Amino acid sequence: xxxxxxxxxxxxxxxxxxxxxxxxxxxxxxxxxxxxxxxxxxxxxxxxxxxxxxxxxxxxxxxxxxxxxxxxxxxxxxxxxxxxxxxxxxxxxxxxxxxxxxxxxxxxxxxxxxxxxxxxxxxxxxxxxxxxxxxxxxxxxxxxxxxxxxxxxxxxxxxxxxxxxxxxxxxxxxxxxxxxxxxxxxxxxxxxxxxxxxxxxxxxxxxxxxxxxxxxxxxxxxxxxxxxxxxxxxxxxxxxxxxxxxxxxxxxxxxxxxxxxxxxxxxxxxxxxxxxxxxx
Amino acid sequence: xxxxxxxxxxxxxxxxxxxxxxxxxxxxxxxxxxxxxxxxxxxxxxxxxxxxxxxxxxxxxxxxxxxxxxxxxxxxxxxxxxxxxxxxxxxxxxxxxxxxxxxxxxxxxxxxxxxxxxxxxxxxxxxxxxxxxxxxxxxxxxxxxxxxxxxxxxxxxxxxxxxxxxxxxxxxxxxxxxxxxxxxxxxxxxxxxxxxxxxxxxxxxxxxxxxxxxxxxxxxxxxxxxxxxxxxxxxxxxxxxxxxxxxxxxxxxxxxxxxxxxxxxxxxxxxxxxxxxxxxxxxxxxxxxxxxxxxxxxxxxxxxxxxxxxxxxxxxxxxxxxxxxxxxxxxxxxxxxxxxxxxxxxxxxxxxxxxxxxxxxxxxxxxxxxxxxxxxxxxxxxxxxxxxxxxxxxxxxxxxxxxxxxxxxxxxxxxxxxxxxxxxxxxxxxxxxxxxxxxxxxxxxxxxxxxxxxxxxxxxxxxxxx
Numbered sequence: 001x002x003x004x005x006x007x008x009x010x011x012x013x014x015x016x017x018x019x020x021x022x023x024x025x026x027x028x029x030x031x032x033x034x035x036x037x038x039x040x041x042x043x044x045x046x047x048x049x050x051x052x053x054x055x056x057x058x059x060x061x062x063x064x065x066x067x068x069x070x071x072x073x074x075x076x077x078x079x080x081x082x083x084x085x086x087x088x089x090x091x092x093x094x095x096x097x098x099x100x101x102x103x104x105x106x107x108x109x110x111x112x113x114x115x116x117x118x119x120x121x122x123x124x125x126x127x128x129x130x131x132x133x134x135x136x137x138x139x140x141x142x143x144x145x146x147x148x149x150x151x152x153x154x155x156x157x158x159x160x161x162x163x164x165x166x167x168x169x170x171x172x173x174x175x176x177x178x179x180x181x182x183x184x185x186x187x188x189x190x191x192x193x194x195x196x197x198x199x200x201x202x203x204x205x206x207x208x209x210x211x212x213x214x215x216x217x218x219x220x221x222x223x224x225x226x227x228x229x230x231x232x233x234x235x236x237x238x239x240x241x242x243x244x245x246x247x248x249x250x251x252x253x254x255x256x257x258x259x260x261x262x263x264x265x266x267x268x269x270x271x272x273x274x275x276x277x278x279x280x
Numbered sequence: 281x282x283x284x285x286x287x288x289x290x291x292x293x294x295x296x297x298x299x300x301x302x303x304x305x306x307x308x309x310x311x312x313x314x315x316x317x318x319x320x321x322x323x324x325x326x327x328x329x330x331x332x333x334x335x336x337x338x339x340x341x342x343x344x345x346x347x348x349x350x351x352x353x354x355x356x357x358x359x360x361x362x363x364x365x366x367x368x369x370x371x372x373x374x375x376x377x378x379x380x381x382x383x384x385x386x387x388x389x390x391x392x393x394x395x396x397x398x399x400x401x402x403x404x405x406x407x408x409x410x411x412x413x414x415x416x417x418x419x420x421x422x423x424x425x426x427x428x429x430x431x432x433x434x435x436x437x438x439x440x441x442x443x444x445x446x447x448x449x450x451x452x453x454x455x456x457x458x459x460x461x462x463x464x465x466x467x468x469x470x471x472x473x474x475x476x477x478x479x480x481x482x483x484x485x486x487x488x489x490x491x492x493x494x495x496x497x498x499x500x501x502x503x504x505x506x507x508x509x510x511x512x513x514x515x516x517x518x519x520x521x522x523x524x525x526x527x528x529x530x531x532x533x534x535x536x537x538x539x540x541x542x543x544x545x546x547x548x549x550x551x552x553x554x555x556x557x558x559x560x561x562x563x564x565x566x567x568x569x570x571x572x573x574x575x576x577x578x579x580x581x582x583x584x585x586x587x588x589x590x591x592x593x594x595x596x597x598x599x600x601x602x603x604x605x606x607x608x609x610x611x612x613x614x615x616x617x618x619x620x621x622x623x624x625x626x627x628x629x630x631x632x633x634x635x636x637x638x639x640x641x642x643x644x645x646x647x648x649x650x651x652x653x654x655x656x657x658x659x660x661x662x663x664x665x666x667x668x669x670x671x672x673x674x675x676x677x678x679x680x681x682x683x684x685x686x687x688x689x690x691x692x693x694x695x696x697x698x699x700x701x702x703x704x705x706x707x708x709x710x711x712x713x714x715x716x717x718x719x720x721x722x723x724x725x726x727x728x729x730x731x732x733x734x735x736x737x738x739x740x741x742x743x744x745x746x
Contacts, residue, residue, distance in 0.1 A: 023496050037453055043546060043554040044453075068554060084453040086490040216546070216555075219451050219492055220680050221518035222538035228529055233522060238682070252529055255633030259531045263556040 002036075002085040005058055007078050010140040013065045014108055015074050016050065022057030024049075024087045030115035031093030031210065031242055034061065035218040037084040038072045045069050046215045046237075048112040049088060059087075062111030062140070067264045068271040075275065089218045090241050093185070093208070095119060100126040102174065102181045104167050104196055105145075106188020107133060112210055113187040114141050114148075121148035128179070129153070130170045132188070136161035167192065168199045175203050183208060186245065190254050197245035209245040211236045213256060227253050283320035286389030291396050300580050300610040303465045303549055307371070312350070315400040319348035321385060322392045329382040330394060335729030336434070338362040340379060340394055347397055356405040359398060360413075364437030364480060365430065365728065367406060367472045368459060370399025373725045374600050406475050415484045419443035421742050424508040426493045426683065429457020430724045431715025432514030433480060434731030435738075440483040442739055447508070449491040454545065457516055458724070461545040462537070464574050466581070470544075494682035499690075499711060509745070510710045510738045513698055514731060515683055517716035521675045523566070527623030528673070532558060532635035536567070536575040536674035543578045560584040560670040564638050566620055567674030568592070569721075573603040575672045576612050586611075587666060589618040591643050591656045617643040617656065621663070623671055637667045677721050687711075695720055704734030705741075712738055 003020040033048045052059040093116050105113030121127050129149040134157045153170045154162025184207045186196035193209040200207040213225040213236050220238035230247035292308040322344040330340045346355035359366045375395035383391030425432045428450040436446045459473045502508045520535035542548040546555035563579040568590035576586045593616045624637040642662035645654035679696045691699040691707040704712040714730030
């Protein structure tokens with residue numbers, strides 16, 4: 001059992017939790033993830049390690065409430081326990097040899113992009129952060145990003161904060177303005193990562209993305225998270241989750257991501273109803 | 281007087297039409313009377329040929345003698361001297377190729393139902409005995425076991441009995457390895473596995489779940505920082521193989537590992553499970569081993585029509601004969617001499633991205649290959665398509681590279697299997713290995729045998745050092 005040390009609502013649907021897990025905190029690197037089960041009957045879900053403190057022995061997760069399990073997780077409070085918490089899984093994001101990068105985060109994907117930007121910054125790499133949200137109310141981690149970015153661009157779909165438009169607009173403007181990046185790192189919804197890759201492909205800028213397929217064990221034993229990269233099948237949990245975005249079959253990944261949509265919707269409704277009953 | 285019946289006592293089973301709709305255990309086990317009667321068929325041979333077939337060398341005639349006289353707890357004690365998981369082995373061992381193969385009664389008539397009797401004794405003990413195993417005094421030496429499958433649990437159990445302080449590290453949230461995620465409830469109820477693991481805990485074995493060795497801790501850290509004098513690698517062969525044919529990443533295509541993990545470990549067959557599994561009408565299972573049979577029978581119980589496709593004939597099926605028979609009784613269709621070449625997907629929504637069929641070649645058998653089995657070759661111009669909405673690939677597994685890639689100086693062969701000598705010793709001092717991690721996918725009892733051998737070798741190694 002893993003104790004929740006702190007809980008913080010970052011926006012109406014996004015929550016941060018710092019979880020006591022000393023062994024994971026000791027090893028965690030940006031780009032890696034954990035798998036958790038909320039309770040004894042729970043499913044296993046993957047969440048990226050958003051931050052960690054090796055001395056204090058905690059790792060933090062940031063999650064958006066999108067279904068039954070994240071709904072249940074969000075009902076836990078400080079001092080409560082998460083039943084299972086395993087990691088660090090996956091390969092860390094590579095930073096060797098980089099001098100200047102653009103980190104592009106979309107929505108709750110910013111929680112994954114943030115530790116990467118922070119690590120790059122700590123290594124002396126010049127970091128441009130471009131973060132995008134649907135609107136002002138959904139913005140998360142703004143101060144954290146600013147603290148580790150040489151240049152920071154805020155985009156919202158509706159223009160309610162920062163600049164109106166998509167992250168791809170901002171990225172393309174910067175590239176056209178003469179910015180030369182060794183690498184772009186894009187993390188967010190698959191559709192956003194696909195369009196970032198389409199943009200950078202035109203200018204020949206290497207682009208790394210963090211894939212988020214369906215996972216079960218997260219240790220390479222089932223292949224539920226497989227995707228096609230450069231014509232080969234890869235398991236995101238052990239070969240990734242970072243991949244060269246110009247080689248990923250995004251359409252296949254999006255189709256696979258939708259496999260259990262009807263089940264997930266139904267289970268989410270049931271869970272919400274359950275919580276409503278409890279309140280009465 | 282021995283019971284000289286040529287036939288063994290039948291074990292009651294759920295009838296096929298009923299059991300193919302539930303996940304309850306198929307074989308119901310002997311009653312006390314049936315067990316005593318069957319035990320009386322044993323001739324108590326002086327040279328005990330049955331024992332040579334048992335990888336953990338259970339004193340079979342001695343325990344059966346106790347059963348025949350109704351002393352079931354005494355029988356359990358005799359089995360426990362050699363086996364840590366009798367309720368499991370009595371159910372899942374291929375006894376026809378092991379103990380029962382050498383039984384004298386099998387020369388003329390049927391061999392004694394040794395597996396069924398072992399199962400009866402273990403179940404009787406679990407249901408009736410309140411005796412806890414005596415926890416031996418610690419000898420002060422610490423051993424780490426990586427993986428809580430059959431080899432790791434056996435190794436841990438034997439070492440604990442010798443007084444070692446044993447910690448088992450398991451990557452998943454439940455201990456048991458293939459016994460909990462792979463073999464279905466209807467063949468091996470999970471409560472029985474849990475009971476056997478609880479017995480090991482009573483012996484003093486410490487089980488740490490959610491510990492992926494190679495990620496959270498390395499073997500070097502276990503030995504250098506945590507004071508484990510020896511490590512046993514029993515991490516199995518859990519990496520699924522795919523065919524690398526077109527369409528394999530379509531929605532509705534599963535590895536058998538994923539399908540079985542969702543079904544068994546995550547209990548997706550229960551309507552209130554939080555882990556989903558696709559609802560299927562027509563399922564094709566590719567492969568002919570025990571894992572293929574388990575996947576097919578699970579899919580059947582989840583409500584689908586199921587076809588197993590296998591590229592050789594019924595004679596070459598690697599699955600246990602009994603499993604194939606059970607599958608056929610439950611209405612699973614077999615297409616032999618059939619080799620998939622492509623998985624087909626729909627062209628338009630809502631089928632777009634989803635499996636709609638599997639294209640297969642008709643095969644014929646030709647010359648034996650290196651393994652001595654007839655090599656299947658395609659019949660020209662005899663391709664055909666089987667319509668389906670789900671394909672389960674049960675083509676075998678290989679060892680996960682995680683431990684190899686994080687342990688310097690640990691030799692593996694070209695199949696990714698850890699290289700170990702007959703005692704289980706690897707290329708690293710103090711590090712032993714056994715089970716599927718060494719052999720590639722094999723059987724539960726072979727893994728147990730390897731765990732047992734390694735426990736003895738670890739004991740010798742630690743004593744020689746001190």
